[in-house]
Amino acid sequence: MEPADRARAAGIRSNRLPDEAYACNFADAHAPLTPNQALVESDRCLFCYDAPCVQACPTGIDIPSFIRKIATGNLKGSAQDILGENAFGAMCARVCPTEVLCEGSCVRNLQEHKPVAIGALQRYATDWVFDRAVQVFARAPETGHRVAVVGGGPAGLSCAHRLATLGHRVSVFEAHDKLGGLNEYGVAGYKVAGGIAQREVDYLLEVGGIGIRFGQRLGQEIALATLRQDYDAVFLGIGLGAVNALELEAQATHGVYDAIDYIADLRQSAALGALPVGRSVVVIGGGMTAIDIATQVKRLGAEDVTIVYRRGPGQMGASGKEQDWAQTNGVRIKHWSRPVRLLSTDGSLDGVEFEFTRLDDRQMLAGTGERFKLPADMLFKAIGQLLLRDSLDGHAELLDTASGRIVVDADGRTSLPGVWAGGDCVAGGRDLTVEAVQDGKVAARSIDQALRQAQSAGAHHG
Ligand SMILES: Cc1cc2nc3c(=O)[nH]c(=O)nc-3n(C[C@H](O)[C@H](O)[C@H](O)COP(=O)(O)OP(=O)(O)OC[C@H]3O[C@@H](n4cnc5c(N)ncnc54)[C@H](O)[C@@H]3O)c2cc1C
Ligand code: SF4
Numbered sequence: 001m002e003p004a005d006r007a008r009a010a011g012i013r014s015n016r017l018p019d020e021a022y023a024c025n026f027a028d029a030h031a032p033l034t035p036n037q038a039l040v041e042s043d044r045c046l047f048c049y050d051a052p053c054v055q056a057c058p059t060g061i062d063i064p065s066f067i068r069k070i071a072t073g074n075l076k077g078s079a080q081d082i083l084g085e086n087a088f089g090a091m092c093a094r095v096c097p098t099e100v101l102c103e104g105s106c107v108r109n110l111q112e113h114k115p116v117a118i119g120a121l122q123r124y125a126t127d128w129v130f131d132r133a134v135q136v137f138a139r140a141p142e143t144g145h146r147v148a149v150v151g152g153g154p155a156g157l158s159c160a161h162r163l164a165t166l167g168h169r170v171s172v173f174e175a176h177d178k179l180g181g182l183n184e185y186g187v188a189g190y191k192v193a194g195g196i197a198q199r200e201v202d203y204l205l206e207v208g209g210i211g212i213r214f215g216q217r218l219g220q221e222i223a224l225a226t227l228r229q230d231y232d233a234v235f236l237g238i239g240l241g242a243v244n245a246l247e248l249e250a251q252a253t254h255g256v257y258d259a260i261d262y263i264a265d266l267r268q269s270a271a272l273g274a275l276p277v278g279r280s281v282v283v284i285g286g287g288m289t290a291i292d293i294a295t296q297v298k299r300l301g302a303e304d305v306t307i308v309y310r311r312g313p314g315q316m317g318a319s320g321k322e323q324d325w326a327q328t329n330g331v332r333i334k335h336w337s338r339p340v341r342l343l344s345t346d347g348s349l350d351g352v353e354f355e356f357t358r359l360d361d362r363q364m365l366a367g368t369g370e371r372f373k374l375p376a377d378m379l380f381k382a383i384g385q386l387l388l389r390d391s392l393d394g395h396a397e398l399l400d401t402a403s404g405r406i407v408v409d410a411d412g413r414t415s416l417p418g419v420w421a422g423g424d425c426v427a428g429g430r431d432l433t434v435e436a437v438q439d440g441k442v443a444a445r446s447i448d449q450a451l452r453q454a455q456s457a458g459a460h461h462g
Helices: 003-009 019-025 035-043 052-056 063-071 075-085 089-095 108-112 118-131 154-165 193-205 224-230 259-268 288-299 320-328 433-461
Strands: 146-150 169-174 210-214 233-236 256-258 280-284 304-308 332-334 337-345 348-359 365-375 378-381 419-421
Touching (some): 035 063, 035 118, 052 063, 063 118, 075 089, 075 118, 089 118, 089 193, 089 433, 118 193, 146 154, 154 169, 154 193, 154 210, 154 433, 224 233, 233 433, 256 259, 259 288, 280 365, 288 304, 288 378, 320 332, 337 365, 419 433
Parallel strands (some): 146 233, 169 210, 233 419, 256 378, 280 304, 280 378, 304 332
Antiparallel strands (some): 337 348, 348 365
């Protein structure tokens, strides 16, 4: 049998659902607030002094201030409060795990067991300026400084945008032919319906001073040494390009997929029905990627989808709300189990054997020896990503790294003079969009300060 025939026989096929079901399954997961709902919700805010929600926001948005402006009808001012701290305020309103950030610490949880819907209000205010093409940013006069930003994801564009507003000229070098990084290629489609990722990028570029070079991959078309020579500063926001390998992968040639690649195809697909989907799907992993691939494959028509995670619900990278979301979508989550063998016929996957796990006396993960099998014609690896070291073209040894990621100080400076970094490619973060945006902003402030100091030192010497 040909590989394609085998895959079909195993149950992997396209168009599992009627055409109209795809649009419905990938429509906006949450309806936006109506003007009346926004007013009612903004009225629930207590405008706390030293507000805990602000402390919990990685970008430090003045949340009571933007909510008060919604309550008084000043939508532009509200969006200014948001976007001034978080250039990706519209995306973050949709994708932030607010339940563990701002909304998780809202004092209304204590009084009414229900936080102020900060994310929904943030979306309301930012959509208002986008829908009316009201620009809240203006660019400062040209400084004459030139900065190279590598990577056009949330970290890179946040840095580029902040630098541009401060008057610097920025060149963004992006490996793909679209900007947005995982906002465009990763985040689940139903969180970002209506092309919001590109609308937001377009809005940010409107400020001017940012040139984009597509198809420019650091380590291939461009070299860090050249950028350091040609520009006054360099920011690396290259995310994580490599994917962890599953040791068992070689045991089946058909049916094992990388979740990130599949999601990227899904996000870029104009015809969702064309995507191949199995009947019984197993996802290995416990983070947001595992939740997203499982839920999306279920919404593409897979009959049985099971996430299998080697530890308990509390250790999953995905929040409780995200786990609930997957389960509400009909995804099963099995904890304390790890894959030990792929079962296949003629190289095509037909099942996975797992071993139950537990913590031993030293709190290390150990197998219990008991095993079980799950039928599967499709298996997704969602077990984390790695920094693609080839991107650092010979500088990998010069840059300090920890756990395979770039080490930076509190201002985003790497160990290489003149080079800053932020987002998923740096060590110590939680791999969230909002943190990537904050890293880009912090680095931009530091780069700006360094450039101005160098200029005034030069003027003194001159
Ligand atoms: C499937 C998935 C779902 C997610 N869902 C959420 C969510 O719902 N909420 C949330 O907060 N976070 C989510 N995240 C995490 C979030 O997307 C990331 O934390 C965030 O995008 C990191 O931004 P970044 O700019 O550091 O990297 P990226 O978004 O990865 O952007 C990096 C950019 O650099 C480019 N690039 C890479 N290498 C090179 C190179 N060598 N040369 C030039 N350019 C290069 C890439 O093409 C890309 O455009 C999700 C992640 C995944 C994988
Ligand atoms: S904690 Fe809640 S009530 Fe207090 S300012 Fe923040 S959103 Fe408003």
